[in-house]
Amino acid sequence: MKKWWLLTGVVIIIGIGYFYWANQPKVLNAWDENQETPVVLQNKILKINFSKKIDVQTIKGDTIYVTDSEGKRQNVSLTIDDDQRTVLIQPPVTGYNLSSSYFTLHIENGIRSTQGRKIKDIPPMKFIVERTLPVIGTKEKLNDYFLQAIKENKQKTRLFSRGDAIATEDSSDASANLKADSSGSGDFSETNVQVDGVDEADIVKNDGRYVYQILQDRVLITKAYPASEMKKVAAITFKEHELSPQELILYKDRLVVIGHSFKEMQAIRESGTSANDSALLPIHHHTLKANIYDIKDRSKPVLEREVEIEGSYLTARRSNNYLYLISNHHPNYWPLAEEKVKGKDIDLRPKVKDSADNDGSKYIDYKKINYFTDSKDTNFTIISSIPIDKPRKKARFTTYLGSGNQLYMSKENIFIAVNTYPDLTTDTRVEFSPDTSVYKFTFNEEVVEFKHSTEIEGTVLNQFSMDEYKGNFRVATTSGNTWNDDNPSSNHLFIFDEKLRKIGEITDLAQGERIYSARFMQDRIYIVTFKQVDPLFVIDASNPTKPKVKGELKIPGFSNYLHPYDENHLIGFGQNTKLVENSSVSEPFVQTDGIKMSIFDVSDMNNPIETHTEIIKGNGTYSPLNYDHKSLLFDKQRNIFAFPIHIYNYEEGRAQIENSFQGAMVYTIDMKDGFNLAAKLSHTQTEGKKRFEQWETEIQRLLYIQDTIYSLSRSKILAHELSTYEKIGQLDLRE
Known part of the structure; x- marks a missing residue:
């Protein structure tokens, strides 16, 4: 006992x-x-x-x-x-x-x-x-960086296998907000961009006479104006795996084609690894390419320059005559953990090649690789500075180890936002949401130089959540998790000075919701959050040290795109929603129910008003404008607000959704009467309801030249007279 x-x-x-x-x-x-x-x-x-x-x-x-x-x-x-x-x-x-x-x-x-x-x-x-950002410097230090990453990945794998994970919320819903007259009011429209004077790459470019368009594996140059004489004048084609075009940049008489090359490697990255170890390493070579063509004679484009960077495409900007190409390279570092592969035989640096450099393909110098101290990511971020109109001047490659998943570029600076996660060394089931480190770089032609950094609570939705105004950097973030009461989401606005020292903030907006769109408009800032309703916050940032929420408007649905009409009116573009009761859960769930457009009167900042709405019904209806700001054609003087759209209607009792319209809608906007549908444009020949989209006839972009509006799909270009929308030209692109 x-x-x-x-x-x-x-x-x-x-x-x-x-x-x-x-x-x-x-x-x-x-x-x-x-x-x-x-x-x-x-x-x-x-x-x-x-x-x-x-x-x-x-x-x-x-x-x-x-x-x-x-x-x-x-x-x-x-x-x-x-x-x-x-x-x-x-x-x-x-x-x-x-x-x-x-x-x-x-x-x-x-x-x-x-x-x-x-x-x-x-x-x-x-x-x-x-x-400043520390330098890798040597091969040994670079290999040590990746060996540490292998160790940490194995630790995380063990944690996840026991169900211990850090939960993060998907922020893939894109939003966009553009400057009020980014399309201009001249003789032709241009790509809608975030910052006036900083061009962004797109699938279509327009110079007022010719249209440049990516069509699968080729780039087509079309004489578009006048519409009665519309014809194809040239096609830039590529050999298999040589270049798969993705986006274009146009600068005077030069056209930049940005895309990927995917080639089999004759040697395993020329690393010196023996053939017996070849199974450990990739047998393909994935690179990002920028081909620059002289197009003085539009009918005879001449390849003038090629720049090739190992890795994948993130984004591109043009400032004056310089192209800034941002890419990521994910090296295969796992062979370092294999006993039969010696670390000294593997070179994990990205390779670059510039036709202006006689040295040919070469690795980035170890002494020119910096690393983000707060990032544990194992990819390289490379900023390539390329003079578009100087084919013999070498490109410059600024290389950083660590992920840069969002980028904002003003006329003077580049800001890269990097998600940061707690480096948990102890077993835990506590959830921590990621935060953000922001790195500021100045640029002057080919020179990109690191200046300052800061850390911010929460994560950045996209490039439009960041802004620079009067030397101050402003950013909107979401922290926490929308559906977790223990760590509920909240939203913040932070303002930093030119050295990225915090000088003002608003924290804990709309707890339990997350940001769907943001628009910075000089001293005014607009933020849309959502969970079940759409609060539009109107913020006065005229005193950057003490920003204030002046007004709040709650309405059904959400705007994931905000477009300024003038200084006192905003256009919201997003989804109409409805709440659906579900007996198995305590809260009703949100169901989208078509596209919703709103006009917000913000002349009284304390009392924002939704003055007009337009709902395009169909719970499967969507527009590329919901996630791609470049798909909008807007011009205030010509009174055009146009975008591609797919209208899907779900009939009660049927198990499928049918596509009732595929094309583009053109609206005029009046502050008294609201939205007025001016035209519905379509490239689809068959009438009536269809179960599936027709990929070739999907309108991708709209543009105007003089008084003609053009709609572009993969199969044709249609031209309509702007005042009457009478069709005045057509070009079949498949012939």
Whole structure:
């Protein structure tokens, strides 16, 4: 009996000990003592993630602090997130002093959880501070970077296999907001772009007489004006795998064709790896290409220059005569973990080739590869600066290790947004949503130079959530998760000065919702969030240190595209929605029910009004404009608001949705009467309902030259007179 009681007592003691240990708060992202001392930038915000909610009263200067190499405490400030699990350590106002050889983060065990549990002991954590992005420098350091990534991936795989994952919310819903007259009011329309004077690549370009269009594996040049004389004048074709065109840039008498090349490799990246190891490495070579053609004679395009970068296409911009081509390269680094493959025989750097450089194909120099200190991603981001009109001047390649998933470019600067995730080293089921690091670069022709960085709570939806105005960088983000009550989503606006020091903010907008679109319009900022209704927030940012929400409008549906009509009116383009009750869940779910267009009167910032709406019915109806701002044709003077559309109607009791219209809709807009349908344009010959779309006759773009509007599909170009919409020209592109 005594033995039984003794055994029971031991079990109880062990149970109590385990319960105490399991509930003891831990730092989840403590740095591994065996890993290389991390390098951070001068204004780095350190972030500590705890496994339990922390008593705010125990977060103070004697429990969390930073010292320099001489033991002197730094003037940092502490803030704790609403989730009470994340502590942010703000750097000194002027940044960490670069004269110190290292710094140390101290986390003392005086910290308690909200349940009164003492924190588990954490050894001091050293870090090094640099002014600019650190350089890889050597092959050994690059291989070490990827070997560490392999180690961390294996750890994450083990976590996920037990069901322990960091949940993130998909932000794939694209939105767009364009400048009011990006199409201009001259003789011809141009691509709708975010920043006036910074052109964006597109599948169609127009110079007022000729139209340049990508058609699958070729680029077609068409003399479009006058419409009565419309004809094809040239076609740029490519050999198999040589170039698959994706987008175009037009600059004076030069046409840039951007696309991918996918070639079999004669050698395995010329790495020197033996044939016996070939199964470990890819046998194809995926590159991004930019071919520049002299088109002084539109009927005879002449290939003038080729630039080739290993990797995939992200985006492109043109400022004056320079093309800035942004790409990502994902190296196959896993062979480094194979015992029979020696790391010294594998070169993981991206290769580039420029016809203006006689050296031919070559690797990026190790000393010219920087890395984003806050990113754990294993891909290279490459910014290629290419002079369009100087075929003999070499391109310049600015290379960074780490992901840049969103890019905003003003007339002076490039901002790259990088998602950052907690580096959790301890098993946890606590959910942490990603945040964002923003890196600012100046550019001057071929020179792209890193300047500053900052960290932002939440994630950026797309390029239109970022803006630069009067030297200040402004960004809208969403943090948390929409459907998680323990870590609910909220939305924020942050304003930074030219050195990316935060000077103003609005936090915790529309808790439980997320951003669907944003529009920055000088001193006014408009943000649309959504979960079940569409709140439009009107923000006054005339004082960037104290931005204020002036008005809020809640309406059914959501706008994932905002377009300024004038300084007091906005056009919202998105989806009409309805709430559908479901007995199996506590909340009704949202169902889309067609396209919705709205006119918002924001002349009184305190009282925004939805003055007019237009709903294009059909719960399967969609437009490319919902996710691609370049598909809009807008001109205020000509009173055109036109976009491609697919109208799908679902009939009750039937198991399929039918496509009742495929084409484009052209509206006029009047502030008194609202939206007026001027024309429905279609390239589809068969009338009536169809089950499927007709891919070849889908209208992709609309443009105008003089008083003629053109609709372009993969099969034809139709021309209509703008005042009457009478068809005045047609060109079959399949002949």
